Amino acid sequence: MDRKTLIAEFKKYFDIRELVCRDVYKAFGEKAWQFFDLQFLQMLLITRRDINTEGMIVNNWNVGKPYSQRGLRCNICDIPEEKTKAGQIYMSAHCNGAALDYDVPGLTAQQVRQRILYNSDKFPFKIRLEGGVNWVHQDIYDDINSTQKVTIF
Ligand SMILES: [Zn+2]
Numbered sequence: 001m002d003r004k005t006l007i008a009e010f011k012k013y014f015d016i017r018e019l020v021c022r023d024v025y026k027a028f029g030e031k032a033w034q035f036f037d038l039q040f041l042q043m044l045l046i047t048r049r050d051i052n053t054e055g056m057i058v059n060n061w062n063v064g065k066p067y068s069q070r071g072l073r074c075n076i077c078d079i080p081e082e083k084t085k086a087g088q089i090y091m092s093a094h095c096n097g098a099a100l101d102y103d104v105p106g107l108t109a110q111q112v113r114q115r116i117l118y119n120s121d122k123f124p125f126k127i128r129l130e131g132g133v134n135w136v137h138q139d140i141y142d143d144i145n146s147t148q149k150v151t152i153f
Pocket of ligand 1: 022074078
């Protein structure tokens with residue numbers, strides 16, 4: 001699926017503001033789609049359309065709620081800015097259009113992770129999940145050392 005088709009599919013499920021911070025939306029508006037890796041878009045579409053059919057709560061700043069850094073994080077978002085000011089390197093997949101954090105209504109994060117693992121055959125490439133956190137972090141970083149379809153890190 002090419003980028004144009006993927007984005008058209010996406011718009012059935014997500015508003016761009018759910019996937020980027022306020023800063024990026026303010027500067028780029030609807031054109032902010034361009035910052036997402038194609039494989040990330042494919043992962044997210046499969047995850048939302050075929051697995052988490054109840055819906056996914058990513059950012060909700062656009063409806064007056066607090067989440068703004070669950071998708072793409074720009075360099076002036078709080079987390080990257082604090083790391084930079086502290087002189088620390090920060091290579092989070094959130095800064096590369098390759099990650100998101102989310103919840104599924106009615107399920108715990110652990111239940112969602114188990115469901116992603118159970119459905120791992122649906123992904124045509126390897127993905128990662130963060131373990132031991134009470135939200136779901138999912139990304140497409142691949143250091144090629146893992147032979148698992150889904151790496152828990
Ligand atoms: Zn930002």
